[in-house]
Amino acid sequence: MASIRVISTSTICAASNKEPNLRIHLTTWDLELLLQDGIQKGLVFYKPKPDHENLIHHLQTSLSRTLDFFLPLAGRLATIENVDETTSFFLDCNNSGAEFVHAVADGVSVSDIIQQTYVPDLMVNSFFSLNGIRNYEGTSKPLLGVQFTELVDGVFIGCSINHAALDGTSFWHFFNSWSEISRGFDSLSKPPILQRWFLRDTDYPIPIPFFKNEQLIHSKVVPLPPLQQRVFHFTAESIAKLKAKANASIGAEKISSLQALLSHLWLSAVRSKRLDPDQETSFRIIIGVRSRLQPPLPQQYLGNAIQGADMTMKAGEVLEQGLGYVALQMNKTVAMHTEEKLRSYLECWRENPKFAIETHDSLPRNCFLASSSPRYNVYGNDFGCGRPIAVRSGPANKFDGKMTIFPGLKEGSVDIEACLSPETLQGFGLWKTRPLGRVSIKRTRRSHGVK
The missing domain is CATH 3.30.559.10 (Chloramphenicol acetyltransferase-like domain)
Known part of the structure; x- marks a missing residue:
């Protein structure tokens, strides 16, 4: 113990x-x-x-x-x-x-x-x-x-x-x-x-x-159901292959590396959950909006400047259409968050405040959420004991479907800390x-x- x-x-x-x-x-x-x-x-x-x-x-x-x-x-x-x-x-x-x-x-x-x-x-x-x-x-x-x-x-x-x-x-x-x-x-x-x-x-x-x-x-x-977490490591080479596969399947260079990676994870999670083809599944990406405003907010702005981008599809559609299609829908959803849409959202909230709470009992069933970013400077932090060798998150805001994105230790790599039910993780081909x-x-x- x-x-x-x-x-x-x-x-x-x-x-x-x-x-x-x-x-x-x-x-x-x-x-x-x-x-x-x-x-x-x-x-x-x-x-x-x-x-x-x-x-x-x-x-x-x-x-x-x-x-x-x-x-x-x-x-x-x-x-x-x-x-x-x-x-x-x-x-x-x-x-x-x-x-x-x-x-x-x-x-x-x-x-x-x-x-x-x-x-x-x-x-x-x-x-x-x-x-x-x-x-x-x-x-x-x-x-x-x-x-x-x-x-x-x-x-x-x-x-x-x-x-x-x-x-x-x-x-x-x-x-x-x-x-x-x-x-x-x-x-x-x-x-x-x-x-x-x-x-x-x-x-x-x-x-x-x-x-x-x-x-x-x-x-x-509501008490959390039994959950487990695992950090999935993706090398720069494996991410490049996913991106190339996604763009090749749609015949265009529209899909980013992160969109291809998150779409791959969504597909894997839906498959592992063995959802009925007619069941709906959602994926929410928390996107930073500093650069989407005019003029842009500086990166040093101290506060919140984030927005949720939501996609909902039937499980059968996700699996049948595949990586490129799912990644393209993700690309379109993120692109929709223009300054005009952001301002409209803020005006509506001011008139009718609603508080976000991301727990397993408040989100739709079979919902996955990706937060954080591979662009953050995680491994450049040195407090007098050398550079860090790993990053982990605490228990806050955890639920079945939470995926936290970190840069990997090696440049160009990405780590995804996935919080899922034990059954779903086993479906990924993992062992207990x-x-x-x-x-x-x-x-x-x-x-x-x-x-």
Whole structure:
């Protein structure tokens, strides 16, 4: 049985707190994520040569300095109760601080995490803090939680960030910036842009009608069915072959590498589930929209700028038409998300707010969702213990059909962390591995540090 010992929990605040009264109002893209969990991603490193205690202090100090640039992550969500019984949310940059956890995973080695057929969920989940916290709870919980977990021959740095504060692009921008400061940079190569983007003529803070925290707290939570996760590795050569096959079958060079890869996974999952040909299956891609606006939003924009692109087909159609056809429908669906369509969506949401929640009980049956991107700078992060050797995600927003996209360790390769039912994974031609025992969590000391 893996044992996770929490050695200490500290509060890390921005070093200078130059703008203590800064308020950042949430956009439509931010607000619609209030019912979801945060973003949780972590990196695996081999054990650093320096003493780990020095590394922990270095990480805490560099994190404090990084928060000077990312002030919202040291703050909290705050609400305004309006006279018309609506509620508005904003980021209060009050420097209440981020959470930093130091933990030890007794007897756990790097190979236990990255060399098993299936991701050891119980173990990896315990490498993240702020588990089970929904975004709206950022009014009282930290918006950023970092956990440094010592392994026998390595370390795991897990990062949990409130999704109402930022998206995947901003998440890795923060991670990359923290890495720069850790390596001795006095300033950032790409400082974040804190000003939020709103539709013209938008009155903000945006009021949300009938929004009651009591309703959220007592909203129905359905237990997850048994799920397993596996990381599928695709080399640059195998992806190129899929892309060539997809484009050849439609007689045009329209399909991107990622569209071909995701279509291949959709086909494999539908086949493995043995769906009735008349059953519907859906695939949702979370796309970044910074470049789709005019003028484009810079990549350093700190916040959410994402949109879901949905496709629904009958299982028989997916299997009969094949890779090229499915990839072409994916290409067309993504291309439909023009600036005009994005603005129309935001205007409609403002009139009739709907909150996204991606769980197995809220999404259509046989739905698959792909998030994250192979373009993120994952393996360039060095905090003083060398470059990472693997990336894993935490338990947030997991359901049967969730696929998380990461760049592979080797340039041009892609890793897909697939969360599926055991039966579906077996249908992929995989074999069962012995499940890990239950993880116990012991707390030995609590401290409040770097202020």
